[in-house]
Amino acid sequence: MKHEINHHLTDALLMGYSAGILPEAFNVVVAAHVSLCDDCRARLTEFDAVGGEVVAMGGTAKMDPDSLTRTLAAIAGEPPAPDADVHAARTHADPGVLPQPIRDYVGGDLDAVKWRRVGGGVRQAILPTSANASVRLLHIPAGCAVPDHGHAGTELTLVLQGAFRDETDRFGTGDIEVANEDLDHQPVAEDGIDCICLAATDAPLKFNSMLPKLAQPFLRI
Incomplete structure (x- = not known):
């Protein structure tokens, strides 16, 4: 579709x-x-x-x-x-959720992803890349929010399924949000379908509440 x-x-x-x-x-x-x-x-x-x-x-x-x-x-x-x-990655015969560049890292579509719970129903899977930046798949249940945060660098977030909203706009499937040090936000997944995103960062996020700050070293965000 x-x-x-x-x-x-x-x-x-x-x-x-x-x-x-x-x-x-x-x-x-x-x-x-x-x-x-x-x-x-x-x-x-x-x-x-x-x-x-x-x-x-x-x-x-x-x-x-x-x-x-x-x-x-x-x-x-x-x-x-x-x-x-x-x-x-320009063939669209397979109707799966993950585009081919991501499948090359995961080894398949969503059923091949090794998810890890990070709290609040959110799950993540960190993809193996070089150490100067990190990229992860995020599974955010419909209606749920991720902790509000700012940025010490650049964050790219690509929506692969569903949609989320934050203080700036709505981001649906295929949309990409480019965030930098000027943006503090709290993305919230829309109701109806779980939101799956691919997010890359070149610096740790700046969480605004204590619990995410404490968990941050273990979650590698």
């Missing part, structure tokens, strides 16, 4: 993804959103084209004679990594 997407990625995030300079955790969220959003996918294609032209216009660099041999040897010795590339 096609959902109308009203909240999109910023140009800065799309350019960062195209240039390969985002943290892995953010790459997963961007790739998942672009796999669902025709608008952002078209904008990303434009940024990819500009980047290609810049590379083509650049000069050639001197390389050691054995550079190719050493590069191929390094590639051969690397284990296969989960594929967060948006170009591998």
Whole structure:
């Protein structure tokens, strides 16, 4: 089922993804959103084209004679990594909840997710990515709220099922919220269907109440 997407990625995030300079955790969220959003996918294609032209216009660099041999040897010795590339995520034949970039990390759709309870009926599953940012799936029961919090960095939240509201707007399936240090909010899942989100952060959240602050080191949020 096609959902109308009203909240999109910023140009800065799309350019960062195209240039390969985002943290892995953010790459997963961007790739998942672009796999669902025709608008952002078209904008990303434009940024990819500009980047290609810049590379083509650049000069050639001197390389050691054995550079190719050493590069191929390094590639051969690397284990296969989960594929967060948006170009591998553009088939929509499978009607599951999780886009392909997320399934590559989980190993399947929702039935493959290893959830962990974090309180208030909310569950999470942290995906294995590099240490400079973290990304997790969140399962928020319909009608429930997550603790109110601010941000010490950037938080990207992509809705995969259901919807939530906060002090800024409503975010439905396919929408992405980009939060920074200026935003304090308390997302609340809408009634009717549980809300499933993918959330990436590059700094710990700043919870406003004591209990979440105490649990924060154990929940790795």
